[in-house]
Amino acid sequence: MNRDVFGTLAAFPSEESYLAALRALGRAGYARIETFTPYPVEAEEEALPRPPSPVGWVMLAAASAGGGGAFLMQWYAARDYPLNVGGRPIDSWPSFIPVTFELTVLSAALAGVAALLWLSGLPRLDHPVFAEPDFARATSDRFFVCLLAGGGYSATAARDALLRLGPISVEEVFR
Amino acid sequence: MNATPPAEADSPGRALVAPGQTPESVTREITAIPLARPQSRFWWIGFLVAFAGVMVLCGSVAWLLFRGVGVWGINVPVAWGFAIINFVWWIGIGHAGTFISAILLLLHQEWRTSINRFTEAMTLFAVACAGIYPLLHLGRPQFFYWLLPYPDTMGLWPQFRSPLVWDVFAVSTYATVSLVFWYVGLLPDLATMRDRAVGLGRRRLYGLLCLGWRGQGSHWHHYRKVYLLLAGLAAPLVVSVHSIVGMDFAIAILPGWHSALFPPYFVAGAIYSGFSMVLTLIIPLRSVYRLQGMITARHLDLMAKVMMAMGWIVTYGYFCEFFNAWRSGVIFDRYVAVNRVIGPYAGYFWALMLCNVAAPQLLWSARLRRCLPVLFGVALSVNLGMWIERYVIVVTSLHRDFLPSSWGMYHATFWDYSTLLGTLGLFAALLFLFIRFLPMISMTEMRALVTKSDPPTS
Numbered sequence: 001m002n003r004d005v006f007g008t009l010a011a012f013p014s015e016e017s018y019l020a021a022l023r024a025l026g027r028a029g030y031a032r033i034e035t036f037t038p039y040p041v042e043a044e045e046e047a048l049p050r051p052p053s054p055v056g057w058v059m060l061a062a063a064s065a066g067g068g069g070a071f072l073m074q075w076y077a078a079r080d081y082p083l084n085v086g087g088r089p090i091d092s093w094p095s096f097i098p099v100t101f102e103l104t105v106l107s108a109a110l111a112g113v114a115a116l117l118w119l120s121g122l123p124r125l126d127h128p129v130f131a132e133p134d135f136a137r138a139t140s141d142r143f144f145v146c147l148l149a150g151g152g153y154s155a156t157a158a159r160d161a162l163l164r165l166g167p168i169s170v171e172e173v174f175r
Numbered sequence: 176m177n178a179t180p181p182a183e184a185d186s187p188g189r190a191l192v193a194p195g196q197t198p199e200s201v202t203r204e205i206t207a208i209p210l211a212r213p214q215s216r217f218w219w220i221g222f223l224v225a226f227a228g229v230m231v232l233c234g235s236v237a238w239l240l241f242r243g244v245g246v247w248g249i250n251v252p253v254a255w256g257f258a259i260i261n262f263v264w265w266i267g268i269g270h271a272g273t274f275i276s277a278i279l280l281l282l283h284q285e286w287r288t289s290i291n292r293f294t295e296a297m298t299l300f301a302v303a304c305a306g307i308y309p310l311l312h313l314g315r316p317q318f319f320y321w322l323l324p325y326p327d328t329m330g331l332w333p334q335f336r337s338p339l340v341w342d343v344f345a346v347s348t349y350a351t352v353s354l355v356f357w358y359v360g361l362l363p364d365l366a367t368m369r370d371r372a373v374g375l376g377r378r379r380l381y382g383l384l385c386l387g388w389r390g391q392g393s394h395w396h397h398y399r400k401v402y403l404l405l406a407g408l409a410a411p412l413v414v415s416v417h418s419i420v421g422m423d424f425a426i427a428i429l430p431g432w433h434s435a436l437f438p439p440y441f442v443a444g445a446i447y448s449g450f451s452m453v454l455t456l457i458i459p460l461r462s463v464y465r466l467q468g469m470i471t472a473r474h475l476d477l478m479a480k481v482m483m484a485m486g487w488i489v490t491y492g493y494f495c496e497f498f499n500a501w502r503s504g505v506i507f508d509r510y511v512a513v514n515r516v517i518g519p520y521a522g523y524f525w526a527l528m529l530c531n532v533a534a535p536q537l538l539w540s541a542r543l544r545r546c547l548p549v550l551f552g553v554a555l556s557v558n559l560g561m562w563i564e565r566y567v568i569v570v571t572s573l574h575r576d577f578l579p580s581s582w583g584m585y586h587a588t589f590w591d592y593s594t595l596l597g598t599l600g601l602f603a604a605l606l607f608l609f610i611r612f613l614p615m616i617s618m619t620e621m622r623a624l625v626t627k628s629d630p631p632t633s
Contacts (some may be wrong), residue, residue, distance in 0.1 A: 015626050034391060034392060034393065035391070035392030036389055036390045036391055036392070037390050037392065037395065038198055038202075038363075038367075038390060038619070038622050039198075039363070039390075039619045039620070039622045039623040039626075040395040040396075040398065040399050040619075040623070041395075041623075044392060048392065050392075050393065050396050053396055053397045053400045053401075055397055055400050055401050055404065056400060056404060059401075059404055073324060074335040077324065077332035077333075077335060078335065080330075080332060081330065081331060081332045083334070083336075085336070092336060095335065095336040096335055098338075098341040098344070098345065098415065098419055098422075099335060099340070099341055099344045101411075101415055102341075102344040102345050102348040102412075102415065103344065103348070105348055105352060105408045105411070105412050105415075106348040106351060106352060108404075108408055109351070109352045109355050109356070109405055109408050109409075110351070110355065112401045112404055112405060112408075113355050113358075113359060113401065113405075115397070115401070116359070116394075116397050116398060116401045117386070119397050120391070120393070120394040120397060120398075122386045122387055122388065122394070123386035123387050124386075124387045125382060125383070125386075125387040126387070127387065127389055129389060130389070135389075136370035136371075137370070138370075138389065138390050139202075139363065139366045139367040139369075139370045139388075139389075139390055140198065140199060140202040140367055140370065140371070140618075141197070141198040141199040141202065141622070
């Protein structure tokens with residue numbers, strides 16, 4: 001087994017043939033699969049189940065920290081430099097809500113994007129799959145399925161399994 | 176989950192995409208616009224005119240910084256003038272972009288797909304134009320950072336009970352979140368640009384901008400969730416921003432401003448002016464770049480209907496202003512209402528009624544709604560009308576408030592108009608650059624849409 005192999009990549013011409021291939025591979029017992037598609041394919045979730053994305057929790061945590069921090073900052077500012085406006089209370093919390101809301105949204109949005117990049121390992125400008133000559137079409141109209149190296153991977157078995165599904169091309173890619 | 180039944184989708188004028196579009200044709204047609212060399216004559220002439228506007232802006236701002244805000248027409252009763260009128264107008268225009276991209280996404284309105292990228296860009300550029308005005312209006316713009324909470328040696332804090340400070344947070348959050356939402360949506364399309372661009376330099380530039388996006392399934396898995404959550408965050412944000420702008424007025428005790436009506440009335444007005452600006456821009460662009468296959472007659476029809484619905488909410492706001500003034504029994508409020516209609520600025524008020532209330536009623540007729548020159552004319556009229564609305568709100572309330580001894584008049588100067596013209600130039604120039612370098616329709620979403628609405632027969 002070659003340690004430098006990334007996997008075997010097969011190209012499919014349409015969403016339908018690609019989904020059929022994914023299902024067939026799933027039935028054949030392949031678990032180490034990655035896909036490359038020009039748009040998110042909703043039906044892919046059932047053919048290739050993935051654990052739920054944790055970005056929602058990351059965003060919730062950032063929203064709580066950002067919102068809580070914003071409220072505390074204003075509460076502190078009101079005590080650090082007290083302004084008596086017509087005898088109204090110093091802790092006039094309703095007027096702190098707009099800034100609290102804005103900073104909640106801002107923290108959540110920035111954390112969400114940071115989490116997306118972190119979980120996806122981006123930015124990463126090089127990748128083994130870019131070696132496949134036709135891969136440029138993965139961002140246009142080609143659907144790629146990759147049987148990843150590792151586990152019981154064998155180049156010939158992977159190639160045979162993919163060729164049976166009627167792909168346009170099958171190519172082994174290296175790290 | 177097809178929004179249009181097949182029979183409807185087949186008939187022309189109802190479809191969201193022209194028949195025969197495939198993921199491949201979507202990529203080819205949309206990337207052809209930024210990758211075309213040389214650019215069309217339309218682009219060059221348009222860009223040069225817009226760039227002249229940017230120069231006018233630079234000149235006006237330089238003169239303002241040199242002489243001070245006195246070069247504008249603002250004075251003591253009317254201290255807000257064009258700076259605030261234009262700020263509110265621009266930021267309102269931005270709101271349609273977020274409305275289309277976030278709220279319509281959450282409502283599963285598939286017709287937003289081919290226009291969301293463009294309208295989000297419009298949002299960013301409109302917010303950029305809006306942001307200039309409050310900074311310049313500070314008088315001493317070099318001290319703008321005093322508005323931010325930072326540990327300073329003076330031991331001071333911003334006044335967090337003031338809507339003007341809320342504005343700082345609202346507008347800067349809005350600009351940042353809009354930018355992030357737009358950029359996340361652009362990532363896969365920048366990857367397509369990288370793969371389609373000719374020349375190493377361009378491929379590297381787009382490759383860097385797309386952060387090496389490769390359409391990996393596990394990335395899409397997170398991407399979809401983040402995009403949906405960002406839309407969920409942007410939806411209340413768009414409502415909050417113009418509500419806060421409305422509160423800038425409503426929290427003052429000035430007659431004509433001090434009203435709980437302002438936040439919702441301002442949000443509706445913002446979306447109204449935003450949709451009219453989208454139509455103003457999209458109608459010529461889809462003809463010039465032959466995008467009728469993706470931005471169809473149905474899109475224009477739906478946008479015209481949303482615009483009209485918003486117009487009625489705004490009209491109800493006008494009615495409420497007068498009703499509340501009468502019902503309150505306060506003589507100052509009543510006087511402001513009467514002064515608007517027959518006072519020295521009555522011409523503005525009646526122009527507002529014509530542009531914002533009367534003109535859109537043409538769109539009740541389906542035949543007129545589908546006639547592009549009429550729709551374009553109505554959109555222009557609403558753009559103008561919404562600007563006049565802010566003029567009426569700002570100037571007529573300020574120029575005659577409580578004490579007749581402190582009344583005054585406001586007249587805009589040459590530098591007021593040149594700054595407005597300059598921001599129009601900046602807005603247009605940024606849009607031209609956007610069209611020139613980035614895909615103006617989301618290819619990712621269009622591919623999914625054409626696959627769904629026109630499944631290949633196998």
